[in-house]
Amino acid sequence: MSNPLARARYRLAAHTPAQLPPDLGYEVAFAGRSNAGKSSALNAMCQQNALARVSKTPGRTQQLVFFQVEPHEDRHLVDLPGYGYAKVPKDLQAHWQAFIAGYFARRGALRGLVVVMDIRHPLRDYDRQMLGYAVERGLPAHALLTKADKLGRGGSANALQAVRRDLKAAYGDGVSVQVFSALQKTGVDEARAVVSRWLGLAQGAGEAGSGENSAGTQA
Numbered sequence: 001m002s003n004p005l006a007r008a009r010y011r012l013a014a015h016t017p018a019q020l021p022p023d024l025g026y027e028v029a030f031a032g033r034s035n036a037g038k039s040s041a042l043n044a045m046c047q048q049n050a051l052a053r054v055s056k057t058p059g060r061t062q063q064l065v066f067f068q069v070e071p072h073e074d075r076h077l078v079d080l081p082g083y084g085y086a087k088v089p090k091d092l093q094a095h096w097q098a099f100i101a102g103y104f105a106r107r108g109a110l111r112g113l114v115v116v117m118d119i120r121h122p123l124r125d126y127d128r129q130m131l132g133y134a135v136e137r138g139l140p141a142h143a144l145l146t147k148a149d150k151l152g153r154g155g156s157a158n159a160l161q162a163v164r165r166d167l168k169a170a171y172g173d174g175v176s177v178q179v180f181s182a183l184q185k186t187g188v189d190e191a192r193a194v195v196s197r198w199l200g201l202a203q204g205a206g207e208a209g210s211g212e213n214s215a216g217t218q219a
Helices: 038-046 090-106 125-137 153-171 188-198
Strands: 008-014 026-032 064-069 075-079 110-118 141-146 175-179
Touching: 026 038, 026 125, 026 188, 038 075, 038 110, 038 141, 038 188, 064 090, 090 125, 110 125, 110 188, 125 141, 125 153, 125 175, 141 153, 141 188, 153 175, 175 188
Parallel strands: 026 075, 026 110, 110 141, 141 175
Antiparallel strands: 008 064, 064 075
């Protein structure tokens, strides 16, 4: 089956609200702490090697980066800065906190949030802050437990169940979760189906966002 995200391309990067594209159509935002594997996840879902830059330098994403999903002019993937624990000045952290909070509060095109977390270190303060923004707005959120290849099958399954219980207790049914490995391509189809559905580009995925299918329990 064709990949509706395969033709994503860089459109622009915004450092201030005035630089954002018109508030039209559908957007799905991606958030993740430094080194959580956010760029690798985006590249895997779009089947591109260098759409999002993969860097060994934590916090390299310093703007809201918009990728247009062609041929649609009003469908975007949005790569959020990976700050929270990145080594950046306090005033810049304050700028991003205000910018992102405003983006979540007022952006009409925003239809969902993917939070990328290292499966070995899930649900840190930054992750919970991002999930809180989405839940407060009433937006669906999906947690990707990345680097599942670092754990065995049993370890990944245990981590998934623990995170699922925590998310259920904290956010009710507002956040779904799955395991993911960009290296082994584990969970890529499931994650792509969730994002495509939020963008109005569903590829017959049904309710893949529930995180309960087979991809949600693989290592």
